[in-house]
Amino acid sequence: MTRISITVDGVRYDDDVQPRTLLVHHLRERLGKVGTVVGCDTSNCGSCTVLMGGESVKSCTVLAVQADGLEITTVEGLAGSDGELHPVQQAFHDRHALQCGFCTPGMIMSAVDLLAENPDPTDAEIREGLEGNLCRCTGYQNIVRAVRDAAATMRAGASEPAPAAPEEAPAPAPAPVEVGS
């Protein structure tokens, strides 16, 4: 067991973990951050994407111990403390960029990272940039539209600080894990 301390969506967690535990399993099983999901076992689908130290990573390819001391942002921590959606979330909703929504947490986090690196991407750059995230439902067309829209919104609001890293945000409510319907 190794003691690690990570900050997830603005909340600090100190835990003893097995050296082999993957970050995604730590997030889901220990911390209850089930908004981040697992879609594969070969690092291909991107469903598990989170921001670690500000950069997007597939959390199934990172050991929990590697995240020690780092700041993690998941899809659960993206909206503002007042519940205001991140422009990428809003654009996914507006453009119908999701159907079953299973790829969505990872897709949104990858898009956030993409726009941080390239605030004004072409459609081709968006398609290349999201290549590591598979979606089976949408055919990607509306995802590309959504990312394009979000880019425009974010550029328009560029004088404000980028909303991706909610360091000072109060702890959001944990994802409800309901028993029943």
Added chain:
Amino acid sequence: MTVVDERPAAEVGAPRKRKEDARLITGRTMWTDNLTLPGMLHLAILRSPMAHARITRIDTAPALAAPGVVAAFSGRDVAETQGSLPCAWVVTDDMVHPDHPPLAVDEVRHVGEPVAVVVARDAASAVDALGAIDVEYEPLPVVLEMDEALGEGAALVHSDKGTNKSYTWIYDSAEAGHGQAYDAATAEAEVVLRKRYVQQRLIPAFMEPRSVVVDPTADQVTIWSSTQIPHVLRVLIALVTGLPEHKIRVIAPDVGGGFGGKLQMTAEELITMMAARRVGKPAKYTETRSESLLAAHHGRDMYQDVELAARRDGTLLGLRVRLTANMGAYLALLTPSVPLLGRYMYNGIYKLPAYRFECTGVFTNTTPTDAYRGAGRPEATYAIERAMDDLAAELGMDPIELRRRNWIGHGEFPFHTVAGLTYDSGDYEAATDKAMSLFGYDELRREQAARRESRDPVQLGIGVSTYTEMCGLAPSRWLGSLGYAAGGWESASVRMLPTGKVEVLTGTSPHGQGHETAWSQIAADQLGVAFEDVEVLHGDTRTAHKGLDTYGSRSLAVGGFALVNACQKVVDKAKPIAAHLLECDVADVEFSAGRFRVRGAPADAEGKTMADCALAVFAAHDMPGGAEPTLDAEAVYDPTDFSFPHGTHLCATEVDTETGRVTVRSYVAVDDVGKVVNPLIVEGQVHGGVAQGIAQALFEEAVYDADGNLLTGTFVDYTPPSSADLPDIVSDRTETPAPDHPLGIKGVGEAGTIASTPAVVNAIVDALRPYGVDDIRMPCTPERVWRAVQGGDRS
């Protein structure tokens, strides 16, 4: 009470953004694997590494010694009690239908078949302990290819059955009285096209791996499953396990895609039930992606031997289809029926005098096949639309002109087809004209001619697909006549809450289709309430107790009909209440735009709303004439017939004859799915459907090696397309309302997938016809395209 009517003129038809998005984009989704129950244990499943073998020894005891392990058992331990996975569709009286134990007992018949299970306190410990299970296999001969499996002396998948043939099913339009005999009708044929088209094996590859949680300690044994069919599953569990149906509750929480792949009762569901009940504690099983690709049912996998006879002027005279369909090693829930659903569609949108269809289902040592988006209909459409392009080439005719000469004219509906169905409506002319103009068909043909002339190494190809499909599965009588065990009705209930809010219960079970939004739109219009005031409940047999779930583009076509009927009943119940409140005669009350008014009252008269009636009924202080104090209503609708969406898809490909690389240059989809409830959702369904059809044409195939190992067992090898692999498409619609549906809707879930595969392959073949190429096996990878160019006889 004064209620201002702020309701927009009509919800149905509006591009409402989806209600379900709120949880999906913020990570508050309830996937089955998110669920944790007190004391819950975890399963891992040991799967066969052999495609065919006898289990000579199996010992799970060593696994019990591993840390965290609570229980372990094999098929032998439960052989007497585990039952058999059901096949609900017995297609012929003599269908060979082998037992299908959830855990293999003495013999394994495909790689990935479950043989033993470990139950442990955490998932990692369960997986770790699998290695301790001691199994010895004695290999048996493997048969993988269908023609070989049907041949003399073939190795047998089920030796006790003496054959690898499950059934042969024949339809003949003359015998059925829907047309002439094939031989007679085609005796004068001037051209006969004979081709074998191959439907490669596909994997549905829904993004959420299958997961199941069973709580045996609840008064009703509760099963959460990432399934498309919670209601059907409950009945099946009762039938297979003997557990009384009223002691079973099934919940499909948020489900991450299905595409037919979760239209199943799975071995994993039954195994998790057995494990949970043995240890008396809640238990969870979540598959890995590798397990999913290996063991969740596959789709397609057919040989299509097609004979299409015509006169030189293009008039079609007859169609004969000999289908060989791979069942895999066992018959899963609907396995034998999938190719037969196609038999109604091989004639497509064309007037054919004669049609004969023969289908043989074959066992092989592979994962069972079953429904995958379209289930039989994409296969049929592929064959006829490929054949039409091939025939046009043979006749030197434009492929659209050939179709025009043979399709059912707009004025000819309803049309009784040679396959025995009655197409309700359609306008193939309008959809095709619109598609051609959006596509720039004539211009592209001119460019193609110029590039052929100049021997451009990158050739332009144009592919056509004019499809129809049958939606709204299905009239119960029809299903019964074909040997299906259940019906095809659907239910909806409306509960009026005291404050005027509404709960809608649907027996359909969405997994990405946006039912919460679309059903809210319908209820809002029907009841005159706000879209936001409707909550749609589904996917739990305790709340939405009655239903037949979601598949076959049926939810809106059948379930939407039930909802309209249920709302109508609510309005009927509210009328006397409103009359009482308005102090007038019931016969004088009118309901429109959300208000009950006295007939003849000015349009801006306040009247009474549904909310007024709901409150009056809740208080029940003054019910008129002893009326029952409720507005709630349930309706069950059994469709009288299918609906037939249609459309024209056109694809232009750039095909590099030197490298084999194919690029989709433009793609136009004009679909006619009847009236549309939510254009945003419809467009999304078309986008996703087309993407899956393109994936079949260009990228995906489940491949086995000679020993029956799945070579495409990860996403790296199966290669579902990413954003960088797919084009933007142009999606548009024509609108021919379904005449028999109160909202005029037809269904859209499968249309894109059905239409797009032949459009793309036709475009590739079209590009390469000058090189003597008239077929390329799917997926049309650069290697296959390049080889075809090399091997074709260039004219």
